[in-house]
Amino acid sequence: MGVTDIIDSPPGASTASLLARTAEFLKGGRLDAAESLCREILNRDSVNLEALKYLGLIAYQTGNAAAAIKIFRRVHGIDPSNAEILYHLGNARFADGEPGSxxxxxxxxxEVSPAFLAAHVNLANTLLHSGDLESAERASIDALALAPDNPEALSNLGQILLKAGRLTEAVDNLTRALGPARDKPAALTNLGAAQQTAGNVDAAIDSFRRALAMDPNCHLAERNLLIAMLNQPDLTAAERFELHRRHAAKHLKPAARRVSFADSNRAPKRRLKIGYVSSDFRDHPVARNLLPLIRNHDRAAFEIFLYAEEEFDDQVSAEFRALADHWISTRGINDAQLAARMRQDRIDVLVFLAGRFNLNRPLIAAHRAAPVQVSFHDCATSGLDEMDYWLSDGLLHPAETQEKFTEQLYRLPEFYQFTPPPDVPAATPPPSAENGYITFGCFNKPEKINATVIALWGEILRATPASRLALKYRNYYGDAGIAGTWRDHFERLGLDQERLILLSGDDPLDDHLRAYGKVDIALDPFPFNGATTTFEALLMGVPVIALWGDGFVDRVAASMLTHIGRGELAAGSQRAYLDIARRLADDHARLVSMRGQLGIQLLTSRLCNGAGYARNVEAAYRDMWRAWCAKVAD
Incomplete structure (x- = not known):
C-alpha cells in the first residue's frame, strides 16, 4: 500500500477526530489518505484497534488479501470475541481463496453476534461458492429471517436455487432482489442468468442489456450477453461479430502493443513453455476435452503451466495438478498482475480455454501476456486484437466460412477430443422395439432449445405418428415452471401431452448414460449445438440428427458425425433435418444396426485418439511459434 494522497492532520487533533476523518476517507474511496491517518494514529498508539481495523480494510479493498489477513489476525489476537473483526477476517480469507476458513x-x-446480518449473508455466499447448497440455503433463510427484503440475501438464495435446479423459485427470488437492490446492474445480471438457464433467452438478453445500459462496465453482464446470443437463431454473422468487437473495444490496452518480448529465446525448435488458462480444470466438459491433450503432451518438447481460476476442486483437478509441470492458482490476482506473472514465467504460447464461459479470463490476453495467444474451446471470436489464433478445424470453419473473427484460424485435422468414461454401460436395443413408438430425445440445456427448434421438432412429431419427445437436463425438467412451459409448447403445436416425456435427475454419469436407452433418435438443437451430449448419445448407440450451420457454434454436432463416418445424419436444411428424422424413424432395422455400431465408430475414430490429437495440437503450437519468430526477425 503506497501512500500518495497524504493528509496533514491539524495540530493537536485528537485520536477520535483522526479516526472519524479516516472513516470519511474510507467511505469516499480516498484510501491513500485513510492509510496516512491510520499510520499517524498507530504512531501514537500501536495497538489502536480501530486504526488497525481500518488499515486491514484498506489492504482488503486494494486487493491485498494476504496483508489484510495479517492485520485482522493481529486485531483478533488482541480482541478474540470481536464479531466484526471475525467477519472482516472471513472476507479476507475468502478473497485469498480459502472459502472453508x-x-x-x-x-x-x-456465534458472538447472532443478529449479524452481513455475516449470515456472506456465509451463505461462501457456502454457495463451495458447492454446499443445502447449508447455503439454510444460511440464506437465516439471513432473510433477520431481513426479509435484504437484496443480497435474496440474491444468494436465488443463485443457490439456480444451482440446485429449482429454476422457477430462483427466478422468483432474483426478481424480488431486483427491487431493493443497491447494485441494479449486478441484480439484473443475476436475474438474466437465471432466466437464461430456465430457457427464456430473450428475457435474459433484455436483462443483460438493461444492466449494461446502467453500467457499461458491468463485465459479467457483458460476458453473459455474449453467451446468450449464441442461442439466438436470427442473428447474422455480421451482427455477432459487431457485438464481440464492441465488447473487445472496451478492453483495449494500448500499452500491450509495446510489449516486445525482446529477451525471448527465439530458437524455433527449443522446448516451449505452454500456458493454459481456465476455471475448468475439474469434472467439466472442457476438462474432458483437454485431458487427452495434457496426458499426451511431449514433456521433452513442451513445459506445461496450468493457470487455474479454481471454483471447485475434485479428482479431475488432482489429475491436472499431477500432470502439470506448474500449477498456478489465479484466484485473487487481477488481469494485469496475472499477465505480468505470465511474462515473468516466460510463457511462449498462452492458451485461453472456453473464454466467455464460467470464470474464464480471456481479457488477460488484452495485456499481451505471451508472444503467442490462442483461443481454444470458445464458441465464437474473442473480438480481441491481441488474441492471435483461434483453434478450429476444416469442418467447423471450411474455406468458404461466413463467420467473422479477429483471430487467425488454425485448422486442426479435428477439433474435438473426448475422454471416454472408464465404465461405459452396454448399449441397449432401441426402445421402440418394446414401446411400439419412436422416442426422439434431447438432453441439452433448455436455453439451447429455441422457438425455431421447437417448431421443427413439432413437425417431426406430426410426421411420425405416436412418436414421443423425451427431454432431460439434470433435474431441470422436474421444475414445475419448466414443465408447464413445455406443456404450453405442446398445446400450441397441437400435440397431445402424452407425447411429451420429461426426465429429471441429477444422476451419476453411468445412470445418466443409461437414460439414453430410453431414446431411439437424438435431435440436436441449433444454433448452439451439443458437443458433450452428441458424444454421449453416439457412445450409447443413439443416432444424432444435426443441422449444418454457418459458424463454429452451429457446426459442432455435424462435424462430429462426419468425423466418425456418419455424415448422412447431418442435414443441410431444416427440411432435410425433418426428412432424415422421418426416414430413420421408419427404418427399425437401421436403428438396431446403429445401436451396435455407433459407439464403436466413435471410440475408434480420431475423436478418441489422445496421442494423435496431442501431436496435432503440438504441431499447431510449433507452427505458431515459428511464425512469431519469423515475424519479429523481419
Missing part, C-alpha cells in the same frame, strides 16, 4: 470465521462471528 472464511465460512468458519463467519460462523464464529454469528
Amino acid at each position: 472464511a465460512a468458519d470465521l463467519y460462523r464464529r462471528a454469528i
Whole structure:
C-alpha cells in the first residue's frame, strides 16, 4: 500500500477526530489518505484497534488479501470475541481463496453476534461458492429471517436455487432482489442468468442489456450477453461479430502493443513453455476435452503451466495438478498482475480455454501476456486484437466460412477430443422395439432449445405418428415452471401431452448414460449445438440428427458425425433435418444396426485418439511459434 494522497492532520487533533476523518476517507474511496491517518494514529498508539481495523480494510479493498489477513489476525489476537473483526477476517480469507476458513470465521462471528446480518449473508455466499447448497440455503433463510427484503440475501438464495435446479423459485427470488437492490446492474445480471438457464433467452438478453445500459462496465453482464446470443437463431454473422468487437473495444490496452518480448529465446525448435488458462480444470466438459491433450503432451518438447481460476476442486483437478509441470492458482490476482506473472514465467504460447464461459479470463490476453495467444474451446471470436489464433478445424470453419473473427484460424485435422468414461454401460436395443413408438430425445440445456427448434421438432412429431419427445437436463425438467412451459409448447403445436416425456435427475454419469436407452433418435438443437451430449448419445448407440450451420457454434454436432463416418445424419436444411428424422424413424432395422455400431465408430475414430490429437495440437503450437519468430526477425 503506497501512500500518495497524504493528509496533514491539524495540530493537536485528537485520536477520535483522526479516526472519524479516516472513516470519511474510507467511505469516499480516498484510501491513500485513510492509510496516512491510520499510520499517524498507530504512531501514537500501536495497538489502536480501530486504526488497525481500518488499515486491514484498506489492504482488503486494494486487493491485498494476504496483508489484510495479517492485520485482522493481529486485531483478533488482541480482541478474540470481536464479531466484526471475525467477519472482516472471513472476507479476507475468502478473497485469498480459502472459502472453508472464511465460512468458519463467519460462523464464529454469528456465534458472538447472532443478529449479524452481513455475516449470515456472506456465509451463505461462501457456502454457495463451495458447492454446499443445502447449508447455503439454510444460511440464506437465516439471513432473510433477520431481513426479509435484504437484496443480497435474496440474491444468494436465488443463485443457490439456480444451482440446485429449482429454476422457477430462483427466478422468483432474483426478481424480488431486483427491487431493493443497491447494485441494479449486478441484480439484473443475476436475474438474466437465471432466466437464461430456465430457457427464456430473450428475457435474459433484455436483462443483460438493461444492466449494461446502467453500467457499461458491468463485465459479467457483458460476458453473459455474449453467451446468450449464441442461442439466438436470427442473428447474422455480421451482427455477432459487431457485438464481440464492441465488447473487445472496451478492453483495449494500448500499452500491450509495446510489449516486445525482446529477451525471448527465439530458437524455433527449443522446448516451449505452454500456458493454459481456465476455471475448468475439474469434472467439466472442457476438462474432458483437454485431458487427452495434457496426458499426451511431449514433456521433452513442451513445459506445461496450468493457470487455474479454481471454483471447485475434485479428482479431475488432482489429475491436472499431477500432470502439470506448474500449477498456478489465479484466484485473487487481477488481469494485469496475472499477465505480468505470465511474462515473468516466460510463457511462449498462452492458451485461453472456453473464454466467455464460467470464470474464464480471456481479457488477460488484452495485456499481451505471451508472444503467442490462442483461443481454444470458445464458441465464437474473442473480438480481441491481441488474441492471435483461434483453434478450429476444416469442418467447423471450411474455406468458404461466413463467420467473422479477429483471430487467425488454425485448422486442426479435428477439433474435438473426448475422454471416454472408464465404465461405459452396454448399449441397449432401441426402445421402440418394446414401446411400439419412436422416442426422439434431447438432453441439452433448455436455453439451447429455441422457438425455431421447437417448431421443427413439432413437425417431426406430426410426421411420425405416436412418436414421443423425451427431454432431460439434470433435474431441470422436474421444475414445475419448466414443465408447464413445455406443456404450453405442446398445446400450441397441437400435440397431445402424452407425447411429451420429461426426465429429471441429477444422476451419476453411468445412470445418466443409461437414460439414453430410453431414446431411439437424438435431435440436436441449433444454433448452439451439443458437443458433450452428441458424444454421449453416439457412445450409447443413439443416432444424432444435426443441422449444418454457418459458424463454429452451429457446426459442432455435424462435424462430429462426419468425423466418425456418419455424415448422412447431418442435414443441410431444416427440411432435410425433418426428412432424415422421418426416414430413420421408419427404418427399425437401421436403428438396431446403429445401436451396435455407433459407439464403436466413435471410440475408434480420431475423436478418441489422445496421442494423435496431442501431436496435432503440438504441431499447431510449433507452427505458431515459428511464425512469431519469423515475424519479429523481419
